[in-house]
Amino acid sequence: MxxxxxxxxxxxxxxxxxxxxxxxxxxxxxxxxxxxxxxxxxxxxxxxxxxxxxxxxxxxxxxxxxxxxxxxxxxxxxxxxxxxxxxxxxxxxxxxxxxxxxxxxxxxxxxxxxxxAFFTPAGVGSPIADGGLPWRYATDGSVSLASPPKETRVFGDKRYVLEExxxxxxxxxxxxxxxxxxxxxxxxxxxxxxxxxxxxxxxxxxxxxxxxxxxxxxxxxxxxxxxxxxxxxxTGPQTPRIEKRTTRPAGDAR
Incomplete structure (x- = not known):
């Protein structure tokens, strides 16, 4: 197309x-x-x-x-x-x-x-793979929706998690x-x-x-x-914008 x-x-x-x-x-x-x-x-x-x-x-x-x-x-x-x-x-x-x-x-x-989907070592042994990350909170601060556990498999001697x-x-x-x-x-x-x-x-x-x-x-x-x-x-040239500007007084060498 x-x-x-x-x-x-x-x-x-x-x-x-x-x-x-x-x-x-x-x-x-x-x-x-x-x-x-x-x-x-x-x-x-x-x-x-x-x-x-x-x-x-x-x-x-x-x-x-x-x-x-x-x-x-x-x-x-x-x-x-x-x-x-x-x-x-x-x-x-x-x-x-x-x-x-x-x-x-x-x-x-x-x-x-x-x-x-693919297997990756990133997140294995953490809530990324085990589940329980708060996806949505309730108005009282409790967790109303948590991430589910993901499939893991061992390749060689290392465990990997399945990501979609x-x-x-x-x-x-x-x-x-x-x-x-x-x-x-x-x-x-x-x-x-x-x-x-x-x-x-x-x-x-x-x-x-x-x-x-x-x-x-x-x-x-x-x-x-x-x-x-x-x-x-x-759309023409994009005007750069700084996400967070950090400055220090002129002459301050620290």
Whole structure:
């Protein structure tokens, strides 16, 4: 299926419905598909389930959807700097599956590669494998839903836990350059989870800073082939934003 070139982010996220699952690229605020998230926030879509390394900050990225109570469940590696994320989780408003970062990355890659599950040593001997992690709290602070135990097996002399691959209805990603065939090039650390999220989406939507014609990207420089991208939209250069700024007085050498 040819990649569809859209003129606006709003056009690019059409068809995302209530209850949809989303794989979203980015790490902190680096390489997040902010224009696509803003376009979703401008709709009334709700009850979303998100797979992402984290959930933005309170007023940017996925934090916008979270603050509007559009997200029902998050599978992520850490809460990060989002206080509303922590508040909703601890108050029982949000279901959260915390997972090791490498495991999350491989679950996305596996889903995109057609691998339903895999064994990993990460989490063996902990609640990740044994179960009991609080997925949802009750309003009184008790655990209303806990993670179930997972299958483990011994290979050689080491125990491994079974983790399932992730497939999402939609994937939202950000790239530095893309062509109209959907081939993407990411900018340094902004690559992070973007190609993995893109692979996991049944419909993958890419916002790109620069859209070029086929042949303008050296094939050797393509990070993600267009076979994984169904929709693409040019959004222009992304304004960098620092997730957490730490400063010290001028002249303080400590």
């Amino acid at each position: 040819a990649t569809e070139v859209l003129s606006t982010p709003a056009d690019a996220v059409r068809g995302v419905t209530d209850g949809a699952t989303l794989a979203v690229g980015g790490f902190g605020l680096c390489g997040i598909p902010d224009a696509l998230i803003d376009a979703l926030a401008a709709t009334d879509v709700t009850d979303l389930e998100v797979f992402s390394n984290n959930c933005g900050v309170d007023d940017h990225g996925l934090g916008i959807l979270l603050a509007a109570h559009r997200i029902r469940r998050v599978t992520a590696s850490y809460v990060g700097e989002n206080k509303e994320f922590a508040r909703q989780y601890l108050s029982g408003e949000l279901e959260v599956e915390l997972t090791p970062q490498g495991t999350l990355a491989e679950r996305l890659r596996a889903g995109g590669a057609g691998i339903p 691959g992730i497939r999402a209805d939609f994937a939202l990603v950000h790239a530095h350059v893309g062509d109209t065939d959907g081939n993407l090039v990411f900018d340094k650390a902004a690559m992070n989870f973007n190609p993995l999220a893109a692979m996991a989406g049944r419909i993958t939507v890419a916002q790109v800073e620069h859209l070029v014609q086929p042949g303008e990207i050296d094939p050797a420089h393509v990070h993600l082939p267009g076979v994984f991208v169904q929709r693409i939209v040019e």
